[in-house]
Amino acid sequence: MSFTYSENDFIFETSWGDSAKLSSFDVALQTKWQSAVDNGYFRYTLNILNTKRLPGKFSFLAQLNPDRGTNRRPPEDISSLTQPFDHKKFNFTKINENEILFEVKRREKAECELKSSGKDLLVINISPLEFGHSLFLPELFSCLPQVMTLYSLQRTIELVLLSKSPTLRAGFNSLCGFATVNHLHFHLYYLNHEMLLENIQVEHLCGECYVLTKYPAKGFAFQLSREHNLLSLASSVHKLTSYLQECNIAHNVYITRGQSFNSNKERKILDSVRVYVWARKHSTEPKNVQCFDPAICELFGHLVVKVPEPFGTLSESEVASELSGICQEPFDLVFEDVKEMFCDSDSL
Template sequence: MVTVKPIADNNLLLRCATEQLGCPHFCSQGIKIPIYCFGTKYLIDNSLFGGVSHMSEEEQSLLDSLLLAQWEERMWKGHFKYDITASEIKVIRGRRKFLAQLNSDRSMDGLQDLKKHKMCHQEDVLVFEQTKHCEELLFCITNGDKADSELIPSAAVPNDAILIVINVNPIEYGHVFLVPHAFDRLDQVLDARFLEMVVRVAVEINNCSFRLFYNCPRHSRVYFQACYFPDLLPVEHMPVDILFDAGQKGIHISTVIDYPIKTLLFASNCNFKIMVEVLAETCSCLLDKDIPYNLMISDCGKKVFLFLQAQTLSTPCNLSAWECGGYFLFKSRQEFDEATEAVLLKRLSTVSLDDEGFATVKQSCCRIACKIAF
């Protein structure tokens, strides 16, 4: 993991008025933080991925440096509830190489009363508006008007921005929330604008260890989470079968083979915008059909895994996106020691969408891709 020095700027120590801490939506009035502005150069011809192709694997991007510097600064200041680097991690014996983490200190992400907030996810609850420390807000990301991306050391939070906020209960190094700020009509619906910005974060981070996760909300606002994993997650090792290939358009959609939860893989090496548009409309279709889903963005934004779950009486609570990817957290030493591949396979397959539903989703996905790509 690359270690970088924190930015020396006393203005980064944020101070919020008391009324801002309890409001139902984040209030940015009077706050000045670092602003990372996306450049416009590589959005021409929808070829964003070419914008970072010149960088070597050893060269750290500006956005990657900024995120790690700010996150490590908060770690040094004691803003996290525990030291995530001390957590024990093991590979579960078996063909799929599931990963298990023992973390007895992990608790809810700021929520104490699940019933009050009508949430059933146990690992991904965001209540940034209830935070007691405004320093949990690291910086924000927005679209700029200059050719190259740039960092403004201190400025007011603009509209249509993404707030980068630490998760005080991290599951891995660099764990943050990506929260939309002042996006019109963006509450429980993941729209193409926000999704495009989030995927672009992965592109400009340009670090293969960086993953982004999304859990389709039922009773909360839209947001992503992200952190760094040193190795590929189990689902990334699985073979795929191409379902849709747009040829020179540069995107293709595949089904992940021999995996316990039904999964589609959206991939592109060049046509960033079309991939995002197809994915966004597919997610909207799933929401209309009341099909729970999760997303995992990997490979510097070139791949997006779509996990499909079934909401039934026997599975009232959905798995988190990292669980769908094969990374499981355990609070008890006994459960951690006794975890087997068979147990985790059952955990995933139990919540998976059935074959009939998966066939319907694949048909809808191909129809959407044909409409947008051609």
């Protein structure tokens, strides 16, 4: 089965008032995903035992999902951002055919279309953290390592634009940034909760780059609205992740619906796609909080907690300290280089 789309299918504005409305992409994804649930293709049935907001100004959302910690596929041993793809280890060419949802095809070529050398597949994540949790596998049979490409990023943003729901999110963990498989993939899932980073204020740095400073996990932010060019946005984000990759700095990227920066619209109206990029300490370093892994979801404020006892006592200050400890030093390290990178681009 394949899902074919064109630029005319992109939805640039949605709202929390329309959260129950679905596009044809949402219907295809959710129908196939639920069928996989009904047929028992997952390692476990999604069972979030508890969900709560941590009191405080950051509105962290914590979800207790012990199965995610005990029943998931064992992660690959990853020690370097330059670790090559290894055909002998688990990779997504080895998944069961039942895990495939559908192939994703674009009907017409995009502006400055990059040539794809393989199929783009959407498959279930057999260890789900939320409803609809899937993996987007761009150019699957090219067997690329977990290093973001411009093509893969552009395609992932397009998938978010195909959804009518404000709840569809996407993300990328680099190697040493809690990627567990060294084969190019993005996470895609529905999170039916309003989140702070959908509308938090950011400060303009240069060009298309903004900075997220009023949040414990300091990072960089980009936006796409109807007035912006998708390729230009993707190129800016990719420029930053390529720089981090070359500097051997682990990173996480989160893509979500949100308000345009400096928007005057009603808060529930989401008229842009926000892309956050965090430079972070390597995930091989010791962690202070043992009940969750600080990867893309956690940096965004969605805490996937795997241990019942710490879940009951988890506090905003504890989480904020962990996120700051992971991101502050790398952010400070790269800030001037990133500023120069985008200011130079702005002057061209």
